Amino acid sequence: MYKATKLLPVNMKLQKRKLIFLFFATAFAGCAKKVHVECGTPELINMPSIESKVLSLRTIGIADTTAALISGLVLSKDSADKKVIIDTLAFTLVSFINRETSDSVSAVAGKDGTFRKYLMAGSYDIQFGMIGYNRLRIENVSFGSGELKELDVLLGHGNSRPKVLKIKSFQ
Numbered sequence: 590m591y592k593a594t595k596l597l598p599v600n601m602k603l604q605k606r607k608l609i610f611l612f613f614a615t616a617f618a619g620c621a622k623k624v625h626v627e628c629g630t631p632e633l634i635n636m637p638s639i640e641s642k643v644l645s646l647r648t649i650g651i652a653d654t655t656a657a658l659i660s661g662l663v664l665s666k667d668s669a670d671k672k673v674i675i676d677t678l679a680f681t682l683v684s685f686i687n688r689e690t691s692d693s694v695s696a697v698a699g700k701d702g703t704f705r706k707y708l709m710a711g712s713y714d715i716q717f718g719m720i721g722y723n724r725l726r727i728e729n730v731s732f733g734s735g736e737l738k739e740l741d742v743l744l745g746h747g748n749s750r751p752k753v754l755k756i757k758s759f760q
Contacts, residue, residue: 639745677702
């Protein structure tokens with residue numbers, strides 16, 4: 590009887606190892622058989638693409654400083670379950686590319702969809718991007734010293750090329 594109880598823990602360890610091996614073998618067996626990998630779900634692939642657009646771009650004031658300030662809100666438009674949903678889009682990357690020097694600086698929208706960035710005076714291209722949404726690029730936005738601007742955009746669901754908007758008359 591003493592020998593049987595002494596061997597019991599060894600047999601249990603062996604059984605646990607076999608169970609763990611079988612679990613992982615069955616879990617990863619399906620991965621080895623796949624010929625291609627799909628990113629996303631078919632429902633998202635078949636959803637219609639929604640256009641991205643600028644909601645507002647305006648100068649709200651002038652400050653006594655050399656740097657310009659731009660702030661704004663990023664909203665998302667999605668069509669899930671055949672309903673259109675508009676909500677704030679958290680953690681969107683907002684890039685500012687200086688047209689003269691090609692230097693780039695970025696900001697990330699907070700969890701409430703708002704962003705804020707200080708820039709040197711000059712002309713910039715502004716690009717908004719988020720995975721799963723159409724990118725938006727606004728070209729030739731001018732900033733004067735101390736200028737305060739507000740920019741609100743709407744990014745639509747999809748994976749198309751960035752929509753480019755050229756601002757010619759806005760200073």
